[in-house]
Amino acid sequence: xxxxxxxxxxxxxxxxxxxxxxxxxxxxxxxxxxxxxxxxxxxxxxxxxxxxxxxxxxxxxxxxxxxxxxxxxxxxxxxxxxxxxxxxxxxxxxxxxxxxxxxxxxxxxxxxxxxxxxxxxxxxxxxxxxxxxxxxxxxxxxxxxxxxxxxxxxxxxxxxxxxxxxxxxxxxxxxxxxxxxxxxxxxxxxxxxxxxxxxxxxxxxxxxxxxxxxxxxxxxxxxxxxxxxxxxxxxxxxxxxxxxxxxxxxxxxxxxxxxxxxxxxxxxxxxxxxxxxxxxxxxxxxxxxxxxxxxxxxxxxxxxxxxxxxxxxxxxxxxxxxxxxxxxxxxxxxxxxxxxxxxxxxxxxxxxxxxxxxxxxxxxxxxxxxxxxxxxxxxxxxxxxxxxxxxxxxxxxxxxxxxxxxxxxxxxxxxxxxx
Numbered sequence: 001x002x003x004x005x006x007x008x009x010x011x012x013x014x015x016x017x018x019x020x021x022x023x024x025x026x027x028x029x030x031x032x033x034x035x036x037x038x039x040x041x042x043x044x045x046x047x048x049x050x051x052x053x054x055x056x057x058x059x060x061x062x063x064x065x066x067x068x069x070x071x072x073x074x075x076x077x078x079x080x081x082x083x084x085x086x087x088x089x090x091x092x093x094x095x096x097x098x099x100x101x102x103x104x105x106x107x108x109x110x111x112x113x114x115x116x117x118x119x120x121x122x123x124x125x126x127x128x129x130x131x132x133x134x135x136x137x138x139x140x141x142x143x144x145x146x147x148x149x150x151x152x153x154x155x156x157x158x159x160x161x162x163x164x165x166x167x168x169x170x171x172x173x174x175x176x177x178x179x180x181x182x183x184x185x186x187x188x189x190x191x192x193x194x195x196x197x198x199x200x201x202x203x204x205x206x207x208x209x210x211x212x213x214x215x216x217x218x219x220x221x222x223x224x225x226x227x228x229x230x231x232x233x234x235x236x237x238x239x240x241x242x243x244x245x246x247x248x249x250x251x252x253x254x255x256x257x258x259x260x261x262x263x264x265x266x267x268x269x270x271x272x273x274x275x276x277x278x279x280x281x282x283x284x285x286x287x288x289x290x291x292x293x294x295x296x297x298x299x300x301x302x303x304x305x306x307x308x309x310x311x312x313x314x315x316x317x318x319x320x321x322x323x324x325x326x327x328x329x330x331x332x333x334x335x336x337x338x339x340x341x342x343x344x345x346x347x348x349x350x351x352x353x354x355x356x357x358x359x360x361x362x363x364x365x366x367x368x369x370x371x372x373x374x375x376x377x378x379x380x381x382x383x384x385x386x387x388x389x390x391x392x393x394x395x396x397x398x399x400x401x402x403x404x405x406x407x408x409x410x411x412x413x414x415x416x417x418x419x
């Protein structure tokens with residue numbers, strides 16, 4: 001009997017008991033659709049993290065103080081959790097020395113704290129960031145309207161503020177232009193000189209929910225963040241490398257300069273700061289999301305395994321029910337391989353039909369989930385669909401082999417006597 005004939009015989013045998021065949025395929029359907037949806041979710045999370053890392057800026061090196069609270073859930077909450085910062089504005093100025101750090105293009109210290117911004121009867125709990133004029137260039141984040149903090153503002157400790165998009169929307173109605181208006185930050189009046197462009201929200205930070213003020217103003221008029229030597233402290237220092245290939249060299253230069261400034265002269269002295277490149281952070285995130293994708297795929301594979309066991313169970317029942325039919329076929333000349341091929345094709349057809357339905361449901365589910373979660377673009381790759389198709393076929397072959405072999409090895413005389 002040819003392969004095509006075996007497929008037609010298998011389809012005819014399966015249509016005899018449609019309900020049982022449908023219930024058997026249900027496990028395969030659930031497993032395949034779960035594989036596609038969950039793997040797509042994992043790949044979507046990977047892509048989202050990659051986009052978020054790009055939105056932070058390009059070729060960035062992060063200099064963080066020690067003593068961070070590991071329970072903090074975002075970069076800004078981490079920065080606000082720093083009790084006593086080991087970083088200062090003087091450290092940032094030292095890093096701008098091109099003779100000592102030739103691989104650094106821009107250096108921007110930032111001091112982050114919680115605060116309340118008010119305009120009239122409207123108020124917003126937000127992050128207050130004390131920064132320097134180099135911040136937009138280092139972060140690739142510029143005002144959409146108005147201007148940013150200038151060197152004169154920093155030197156004179158001016159009470160000027162640049163609003164993130166979310167804060168501007170919360171405080172000002174559409175009919176009022178924020179530029180030139182006076183708001184209060186922790187009850188201290190500030191004149192709004194700019195509104196930042198909209199930036200994507202990420203686990204790293206919500207750059208739309210922030211008010212930027214001069215670093216000197218934040219630490220003399222709002223929060224009093226100075227160390228014992230009178231230098232302004234910094235929650236983080238952003239340093240932009242000349243290009244991606246020089247990020248490791250930039251990290252080494254930063255480490256050397258800060259160790260010297262902090263009096264860490266012996267190799268046994270632990271750093272009181274942490275230097276991370278954007279690649280370091282991205283690699284850590286990629287590792288986490290890869291593990292997440294594998295975990296989600298494993299969960300889906302377990303359900304597919306259960307579906308495969310269901311296929312084998314039903315095929316064993318079918319062999320038992322059709323023992324007499326097998327005996328008659330062998331008596332009229334059917335060979336063992338014909339019986340083997342027939343029952344193997346039934347298992348494969350069950351798995352393939354279930355796989356096709358599961359793929360359709362998985363694709364529709366992924367498209368629906370992607371439309372429902374605007375912040376997470378799910379990735380439906382052809383590789384995922386091919387993997388699911390191959391897996392469903394493999395399940396049919398693997399779990400159909402034993403019942404098919406058992407059917408092919410039945411003794412025709414015993415089979416004919418079976419009641």
